[in-house]
Amino acid sequence: MHNRQYSNCLNTFELESNSNELIMHVDRYIFPERIKQDSAKIRVEANLVDDYHLEAPEDYNEEIGEYEERLYSWEKNNIKTIINPTNQSVIVVYDNKITITSNNLSGLFMDTYRILRQLMIRDLLNAGGVILHASGVIRDGKATLYVGDKGAGKTTALFQELLDQSERKSMLSNDRVILFVKNGILTAFGWQAVAHVGLGTIYGTVGFNKLHNIHDKAGGTAYLLTQHNLLSESFINELSNKSEYEIRNFKEKIMLMPWEIAELTGTEIREGYGEMDKIICPILQLKDEGQNSNIETSLIIEQSFISIDDLPFFTNWLSLKQDYDYAQSIKYVQDVMNKIETKCIVGEKLIPSINT
Numbered sequence: 001m002h003n004r005q006y007s008n009c010l011n012t013f014e015l016e017s018n019s020n021e022l023i024m025h026v027d028r029y030i031f032p033e034r035i036k037q038d039s040a041k042i043r044v045e046a047n048l049v050d051d052y053h054l055e056a057p058e059d060y061n062e063e064i065g066e067y068e069e070r071l072y073s074w075e076k077n078n079i080k081t082i083i084n085p086t087n088q089s090v091i092v093v094y095d096n097k098i099t100i101t102s103n104n105l106s107g108l109f110m111d112t113y114r115i116l117r118q119l120m121i122r123d124l125l126n127a128g129g130v131i132l133h134a135s136g137v138i139r140d141g142k143a144t145l146y147v148g149d150k151g152a153g154k155t156t157a158l159f160q161e162l163l164d165q166s167e168r169k170s171m172l173s174n175d176r177v178i179l180f181v182k183n184g185i186l187t188a189f190g191w192q193a194v195a196h197v198g199l200g201t202i203y204g205t206v207g208f209n210k211l212h213n214i215h216d217k218a219g220g221t222a223y224l225l226t227q228h229n230l231l232s233e234s235f236i237n238e239l240s241n242k243s244e245y246e247i248r249n250f251k252e253k254i255m256l257m258p259w260e261i262a263e264l265t266g267t268e269i270r271e272g273y274g275e276m277d278k279i280i281c282p283i284l285q286l287k288d289e290g291q292n293s294n295i296e297t298s299l300i301i302e303q304s305f306i307s308i309d310d311l312p313f314f315t316n317w318l319s320l321k322q323d324y325d326y327a328q329s330i331k332y333v334q335d336v337m338n339k340i341e342t343k344c345i346v347g348e349k350l351i352p353s354i355n356t
């Protein structure tokens with residue numbers, strides 16, 4: 001059996017599997033803990049099997065999964081069983097253990113990473129964590145977040161940060177982070193997910209040529225995500241022939257996995273969380289656009305907090321949600337955030353110089 005540990009900074013979660021290939025792909029999606037801990041809060045067993053019985057009892061409940069797939073679940077003796085026909089998998093939830101079995105690697109991978117992500121994020125939310133609409137990087141254990149709404153330049157800033165080689169940096173997240181306070185220190189945990197990247201970001205940073213064979217270069221994990229559209233070579237060639245005006249006005253976004261962004265920017269993903277150091281509110285403006293003024297960073301940050309109810313895909317299908325006062329959690333985190341260095345950067349270059 002092969003195993004890994006993953007941490008959200010508060011607790012450790014262990015994955016054990018009979019498939020080393022599964023472990024390899026999960027490592028490219030969720031950053032594993034470097035130092036092995038003596039105990040884990042919950043252990044996840046994910047195994048490939050040749051065949052098994054997929055049949056729910058007559059009194060099953062129907063739920064919706066993270067990709068809007070139908071799930072069939074039932075409980076007996078405080079043990080919850082879930083069948084995911086889409087992934088051909090069976091999930092059994094015990095008090096401190098979850099088992100996943102599937103007859104295909106793709107289905108096993110999707111259910112495994114989603115369960116680990118649910119465990120870590122729900123654990124943080126139940127402990128007073130809050131969700132912020134932000135991208136971010138880690139340098140020497142310290143997190144810099146780029147906060148703002150869609151189109152503000154969060155992803156462009158992320159790519160610019162990772163391409164800047166003046167310091168060693170690691171991608172934290174592209175779109176969402178969980179903020180929580182541990183021992184009085186505000187900490188950011190990266191919500192790893194498939195990134196929806198605008199073509200303008202690729203055009204203005206790494207260029208379209210780097211997209212060729214990106215799924216293979218990053219280990220092929222993207223091929224397991226059967227519900228996402230992959231980049232074709234013909235589409236990449238088509239992009240290379242578009243004008244800058246066409247690129248800037250192209251509404252469709254491409255989907256990239258975290259390790260694919262790392263591959264494009266020549267970096268690695270080394271840390272899954274870090275102590276908050278800086279907050280930057282980017283305002284992406286091209287040279288021919290008018291300048292913004294009187295920008296209130298406090299208002300941008302306040303409007304960037306996300307309720308879990310605003311994320312319909314992140315359902316409570318594992319029954320992990322506890323009762324808590326989310327508004328009070330936001331207020332507490334905001335009070336601590338007031339001590340963090342915050343600035344707004346307007347223009348095409350959205351990252352601060354090393355001395356600012």
